[in-house]
Amino acid sequence: MEPHDLRETMPALESSVYCNWGAGGPSPHRVVEAAESALEHHEYVAPAAEGMYPAAVDAYDDARAAVADLLRCTPSEIALTQSTTDGINRVAGAFDWGEDDVVVRTDLEHSAGVLPWQRLEREAGIDVRVLETDAGRLALDDVKAVAAEATLICVSSLTWTHGTRLPISEIVDIAHDADALVLVDAVQSPGQVPVDVHEWSADFVVAAGHKWLLGPFGAGFLFVRDGVERDLVPAAIGYRSVADENTGDYRYAAGAQRFEIGTASPAPHAGLTEAIGVLEDVGIDAIQQRVETLTDRLKDGLADDRLLSPRSYESGLITIDVAEPERAVDRLADRGIVVRSLPKPDAIRTSIHAYNTREDVDAVLEAL
Numbered sequence: 332m333e334p335h336d337l338r339e340t341m342p343a344l345e346s347s348v349y350c351n352w353g354a355g356g357p358s359p360h361r362v363v364e365a366a367e368s369a370l371e372h373h374e375y376v377a378p379a380a381e382g383m384y385p386a387a388v389d390a391y392d393d394a395r396a397a398v399a400d401l402l403r404c405t406p407s408e409i410a411l412t413q414s415t416t417d418g419i420n421r422v423a424g425a426f427d428w429g430e431d432d433v434v435v436r437t438d439l440e441h442s443a444g445v446l447p448w449q450r451l452e453r454e455a456g457i458d459v460r461v462l463e464t465d466a467g468r469l470a471l472d473d474v475k476a477v478a479a480e481a482t483l484i485c486v487s488s489l490t491w492t493h494g495t496r497l498p499i500s501e502i503v504d505i506a507h508d509a510d511a512l513v514l515v516d517a518v519q520s521p522g523q524v525p526v527d528v529h530e531w532s533a534d535f536v537v538a539a540g541h542k543w544l545l546g547p548f549g550a551g552f553l554f555v556r557d558g559v560e561r562d563l564v565p566a567a568i569g570y571r572s573v574a575d576e577n578t579g580d581y582r583y584a585a586g587a588q589r590f591e592i593g594t595a596s597p598a599p600h601a602g603l604t605e606a607i608g609v610l611e612d613v614g615i616d617a618i619q620q621r622v623e624t625l626t627d628r629l630k631d632g633l634a635d636d637r638l639l640s641p642r643s644y645e646s647g648l649i650t651i652d653v654a655e656p657e658r659a660v661d662r663l664a665d666r667g668i669v670v671r672s673l674p675k676p677d678a679i680r681t682s683i684h685a686y687n688t689r690e691d692v693d694a695v696l697e698a699l
Contacts, residue, residue, distance in 0.1 A: 332609075332612040332613050333613070333617075334613055334617065334618065334621055334685040334686050335686075335688075337359055337609065337613060337686060338686040338688075340359040340360045340361065341357050341358070341359045341360075341545075341686065342357075342360070343357035344357065344686065346667070347667050347668070347669050348666075348667055348668040348669065348687075348691045348694045348695065349669045349687070349691075350668065350669060350670050350681040350682055350683060350687065350691065350695060351669045351670055351671050351681075351682050352523075352542060352543055352647065352682040352683070352684040353491060353519055353542060353543075353647070353648050353671075353680065353682035354542070354671055354682070355541055355542060355548075356522070356541060356542050356543055356544065356545045356546075356684070357545070358545050358546065358547060358602065358606070359545060359609060361605055361609065362545055362546060362547065362602050362605045362606045362609065363547070363602065364605075365601050365602050365604070365605035366547050366598040366599060366601050366602030366605075367598070368601070369390055369597045369598045369601030369602075370596065370597070370598040370601075372386060373386050373387060373390075373596075373597055373598075384594075386597065387594070387595075387596075387597045389597075390597030390600055390601045390604075391411055391571075391591075391597065391600060392406075393600075393601070393604050394411055394550070394552075394600035394601070394603055394604050395409045395411060397603070397604040397607040397608070398411075398552045398603070398607070400607070401521055401526065401607050401610070402521070402526050402527070402528045402536065402554055403526070403527040403528065403529060403530075404528050404529060404554055405557070407557070407585060407586035407587065407588070408528075408554055408555055408556065408557055408586060408587050409552055409553070409554060409555075409587055410552070410553040410555060410587040410588055410589075410590035410591050411550075411551070411552055411553075411591055411595075411600055412537070412539075412551035412552060412553050412590075412591075413539075413549050413550075413551050413595075413599075414443075414539045414541075414548075414549070414551040415441075415443050415516060415518040415537050415538055415539045415551055416442075416443040416446075416447075417551050418535075418537030418538075418539075418551050418552070418553040419443055419444060419447050419485075419514065419516065419537050420447050421553060421565060421566075421567075421590045422514055422535050422537070422553070422590075423447040423448070423450075423451060424565060424566030424567070425563035425564055425565045425566065425590070426482070426483075426563065427564070428451055428455040428456075428457050429455065429456070429457070430455075430456040430457065430458075432455075432457045432458070432482040432483075433457065433458045433459075433460060433477075433480045433481050433482055434448045434451070434457055434458070434459050434460070434481070434482060434483050434484075434485065435459075435460045435461075435462060435474075435477050435478075435481045435483070435484045435485070435511075436448060436459065436460075436461055436462070436484070436485040436486070437461065437462045437463075437464055437469055437485075437486055437487070437497075438461050438462065438463050438464055438675075439464055439467060439469070439487060439490040439491075439492050439493070439497075440485060440486075440487060440516065441487070441491050441516065441518075443516065443518075444485050444487065444516045448485065457482075460477055460481075462474065462477070466493065466495075466639070467490050467492060467493025467494070467495035467639075467640070467641070468495060469486070469497055469498075469502075471498065471501055471502070471505065474502055474505050474506070475505050478505050478506050478508070478509035478511050479509045479511075481506065481509065481511040482511060482512065483511065483512045483513070483514060484502065484506050484511055484512070484513045484514070485513075485514045485516065486499065486502055486513070486514075486515060486516070487515070487516045487517070487519070488515050488516070488517040488519065488520045488526075488531075489517075489519035489520050489524070489645075489646050489648065490519075490648075491519055491648065491680075492650065492673060492675065492676065492680075493639060493640050493641075493648070493650050493676075494519075494640045494641070494645055494646040494647070494648025494649060494650065494680075495640070495641060495645055495646075496524075496645045496646065499513075499515055499531045499533065500530065500531055500532065503531055503532045503533050504532070507532070512534040512535070512559070513533045513534050513535070514533070514534065514535040514536075514537065515531065515533045515535065515536045515537070516537055516538075517536050517537065517538045518537070518538045518539055518542060519542065519543070519646065519648065520538065520543075521538050521540075521543060521544055522540075522542065522543025522544035522545065522606075522610060522618070523543040523618060523619065523622055523646060523647050523684065523685075524615070524619055524646065525615050525619070528554050528556075532556075533554075533556065534555070534556045534559045535553065535554065535555055535556070535559070536553070536554040537551070537552075537553050537554075538551065538552060539551035539552070540552075540599075540602070540603040540606055540607075543647070543684065544603070544606045544607065544610060545606045545609060545610075546599075546602050546603040546605075546606035546607075547598070547599045547602040547603070547606075548599065549596070549598075549599035550599035550600045550602060550603035552603075553587060553590055554587065555586070555587035555590065557586065560583075560586065560587060560589055560590070563589075565589055565590050567592050568581075568592070569591070569592035569593030569594075570593055571584070571588065571591035571592055571593055572584060572588070572589050572590070572591055572592060573589075613685070617685070618684075618685040619685075621685040622644075622646075622647040622683060622684060622685050623644040625647075625683045625685075625687055625688075625689070625691075625692055626644055626646075626647055626649055626683050627644060628689060628692045628693075629649055629681065629683060629692045629695065629696065630642060630649065632692075632693075632696040633651060633696075633699075636652070637651055637652045637653070638650075638651065638652075639651065639652055639676055639678055647682055647683045647684055648680060648681075648682055649680065649681045649682075649683065650673065650676065650678050650679070650680050651678055651679050651680070651681065651699065652676070652678050653678060653679050653699070656672035656673070656677055656678055656679045657672050659672070659679050659699075660672050660679055662698070663679075663695070663698050663699075666694070666698050668694060668695055668698055670682075670695070681695060
């Protein structure tokens with residue numbers, strides 16, 4: 332399937348120049364239909380057939396398998412969540428934190444990678460240290476300087492502020508050499524670049540399907556490296572967390588599933604499973620090549636002093652310096668162009684996906 336073929340099945344693109352995929356990716360018909368079909372089967376057919384709980388479990392199992400294929404890991408290393416924020420909170424809630432613990436994050440993290448640590452700083456007395464960056468770049472020497480004291484390091488694979496790729500494998504190596512764990516916020520990666528979590532060697536990777544993967548809201552996922560979960564006790568527990576919910580002496584489920592809790596609608600994750608199928612049909616290489624071509628076109632139309640993202644291709648996220656970003660977003664919206672403003676840097680961000688066109692890019696340049 333070619334990207335333009337899928338574009339024709341995405342109703343949201345009929346009425347807008349949509350360049351905000353890094354916030355939320357509109358779904359094509361087949362993804363919405365898969366979610367609707369799962370819900371209809373669950374509510375109309377399953378009660379008198381296999382049962383509502385077995386039907387939901389089948390949807391969960393299918394989603395874990397699809398996500399595992401996407402991230403190149405095993406289904407036992409995948410827990411289903413609602414969102415990236417949910418996944419980070421599940422990890423944060425599983426440690427026995429104390430005043431001697433240190434969490435290190437960068438100043439490039441989304442609020443999802445900031446607020447859980449602020450809360451633990453306030454309530455458990457942990458020490459949160461923030462690594463300063465320059466134009467979306469993180470110096471490995473700064474990581475080395477703090478790794479020895481770190482319990483956990485939280486970083487993004489693709490920065491939401493600049494669209495830069497951080498050297499995850501190198502960061503993980505530094506952390507592991509210092510006996511620290513690493514949590515990667517990867518939500519900007521799946522759907523626009525290949526992801527191999529074992530190549531990263533990170534301990535935890537969190538993401539969700541509602542951005543570049545074109546999935547519905549409510550379908551997040553958490554990778555937990557095999558064996559890391561054994562020393563962790565999640566803050567919440569339910570029948571999906573344990574091996575047998577009916578035993579008097581419960582035992583956590585093997586692998587990442589201990590981070591799951593209880594009953595959830597099968598619809599979002601059925602939509603995610605279909606969205607991953609869409610990605611496979613289009614092909615990640617074709618997507619990445621087209622994103623690079625379109626972002627190069629956009630950058631070629633921007634002066635160096637306006638482009639805050641790298642001139643060379645790293646991702647579909649492009650940050651642009653404009654006067655009064657909020658007003659600029661409104662002005663573009665009046666022309667049917669959807670972008671967003673950023674709190675830091677004080678700029679606007681365009682997100683260009685393979686399903687955009689050259690005409691979309693030209694419309695943004697003309698409006699700017």
